[in-house]
Amino acid sequence: MGDAPDAGMDAVQRRLMFEDECILVDESDNVVGHESKYNCHLWENILTGKMLHRAFSVFLFNTKYELLLQQRSATKVTFPLVWTNTCCSHPLYRDSELIAENHLGVRNAAQRKLLDELGIPAEDVPVDQFTPLGRMLYKAPSDGKWGEHELDYLLFIVRDVNVHPNPDEVAEAKYVNRDQLKELLQKADAGEVKLSPWFRLVVENFLFKWWDHVEKGTLNEVSEIGTIHKL
Numbered sequence: 698m699g700d701a702p703d704a705g706m707d708a709v710q711r712r713l714m715f716e717d718e719c720i721l722v723d724e725s726d727n728v729v730g731h732e733s734k735y736n737c738h739l740w741e742n743i744l745t746g747k748m749l750h751r752a753f754s755v756f757l758f759n760t761k762y763e764l765l766l767q768q769r770s771a772t773k774v775t776f777p778l779v780w781t782n783t784c785c786s787h788p789l790y791r792d793s794e795l796i797a798e799n800h801l802g803v804r805n806a807a808q809r810k811l812l813d814e815l816g817i818p819a820e821d822v823p824v825d826q827f828t829p830l831g832r833m834l835y836k837a838p839s840d841g842k843w844g845e846h847e848l849d850y851l852l853f854i855v856r857d858v859n860v861h862p863n864p865d866e867v868a869e870a871k872y873v874n875r876d877q878l879k880e881l882l883q884k885a886d887a888g889e890v891k892l893s894p895w896f897r898l899v900v901e902n903f904l905f906k907w908w909d910h911v912e913k914g915t916l917n918e919v920s921e922i923g924t925i926h927k928l
Contacts, residue, residue, distance in 0.1 A: 718790040719750040722848050731790035738775055740844040752847035753803050757783040758855045762912045763872035770868045775839040781893035786810040800829045803850045816861030827852045831921040835928045837894035853916055898928050
């Protein structure tokens with residue numbers, strides 16, 4: 698009977714929640730263990746302070762310097778139907794996604810999830826083309842049961858790609874320029890749409906100043922990957 702509240706969980710999301718093993722870290726991003734995606738996102742577990750896990754957020758721009766956004770699917774367990782950056786997920790506790798050198802594990806995970814969520818082939822997003830710009834530590838509730846407590850790598854990439862959204866993951870995807878993003882922010886402030894809390898944090902703290910460097914081709918000059926921003 699204890700599982701009854703999850704009875705309505707989408708079958709695909711249920712499988713991912715129980716099969717995916719997230720990488721547990723401390724606040725300095727040292728690996729301390731692993732735990733199921735399900736347990737990592739239960740708010741009662743998050744409140745124990747023991748479920749901080751590694752995550753990534755991809756910001757993919759086309760060569761017109763428009764940012765690809767997605768609206769999370771209605772079946773997502775956390776933050777359904779919210780608008781967010783291109784792709785947000787977790788490196789898993791597996792050899793290929795634990796590689797620390799040049800943050801290759803996180804880059805490998807980003808490439809994997811861009812295919813899973815948006816149908817973007819690996820050859821469109823080579824792992825060496827991701828620029829890790831920073832890391833942020835944040836905590837946010839989704840509803841009474843679920844939430845996030847993540848140490849999130851912010852990965853930027855400029856590529857023209859083929860996009861074929863997976864409806865199990867993504868309700869809609871679209872490119873926006875700066876003005877269109879500002880319009881979306883105004884709609885969110887008016888309660889007309891919802892934005893993910895991590896996307897909002899990146900927008901408020903980093904995105905527009907980094908967008909300048911996207912256009913100039915100078916992202917490496919502003920990388921703060923050595924710093925963990927506690928937001």
